[in-house]
Amino acid sequence: MSKWIDISQPLTNDLAQFPGDTPFNFSLTYTKEETGSVNIGQMTTSLHGGTHVDAPFHYDSNGQTMEKVDLDIYIGKALVVDVSDTDSILPEMLATIDNVERVLLRTSLPNNPKRFPEAIPNLNPAVAPLLKEKGVKLLGVDMPSVDAPDSKDLPTHHALYEQGIYILENLMLDHVKPGLYELIALPLAIEGADGSPVRAVLKPLAEEE
Template sequence: MTTPQRSDAPRRLWDISPTVAPEAPIFPGDEPYALRWTAQLSPGCPVNLSALTMSPHVGAHADAPLHYANDAPAIADVPLDTYLGRCRVIHAMGAAPLITVDHLRHAEADLPPRVLVRVCERADTVWNSAFTAYAPEAIAWLAERGVRLIGIDTPSVDPADSKTLDSHQLLRKHDLRVLENLVLDEVPAGDYELIALPLKLQGACASPVRAILRDLP
């Protein structure tokens, strides 16, 4: 039997996280990113030390079920396996105001358990309340096909003015995980390995992630 040859060439990485900065777009009223120095290099101090304040929803982030249900797990209590593994990037540019099932059907075959949908030609760098979200029926359709994590390159899976958060509630119903505020500008449609682990933040409703995609071996 011939042993398949393995390539030693490094697999390409796509960084799909925006820079977290004071000017990063956030929901109105949310806590922006801020950094201050608690110590700085000097003759009497050998290091620079910084302190951060921010909402855990700034930049690319993973919502915890606690974000939309009081009796649900915080982000530190959510299993990590869903945030790591094979995923599919689906292009649905022009979908507005909602991603519907019709925007996803063309990529249905052999769907992996993680799906990221690109709707932006370029991800917004300023707040835009008219962003595209998910239609609840699209989330139900993905869940029926074994998807366990969904992502989007806009601030939320629900519209900015939603008070019922129907798509978030369907995430809870189907025990799906979610990534929001991704940057998929340079990523071709297709299958990749996703690595987007949330921090183990006790009691938090979300966590920033450094989300990356890697070519499959």
């Protein structure tokens, strides 16, 4: 029987974050010795640190907040596509996608959760209309963003949004073979939020066995 594959970045106190954003931090508020019964922890974090999803509100002040997004988007058949042979991801590289609503891109960026990359592969905004034509509803990447980290106009975020495609970022795919999987990447129901951390996992489908 196939086992679930964890494709999430571990949340550690040395996790890299967007420059200037709130770093992840976990600590014990109270120890078992102090309470007499239990350890109690706390954490602070940006909603965009580690493996996470963007709610439309992240880049559109009138967009859906996290608790309003349809959960079905984040559960179901997903196709892992290897585009690691290029630093410029173009629509024609995704032309063979068919009959799948979730696409995860394994790019040339090495998976290193403790180091924020100086540069990331360019995901051309023109992929959005192609993915829409293919019926895709969720695009996942193993990068901290679908746009350059220093971008202010976020062309690929907005291009995907205009096509009704949701975004999953900071996946760990270096150890995952291309092919079809079952994906679970559920966000937390954080009221009013612009995103959420997720525990993203894959299981190979029967077609892959």
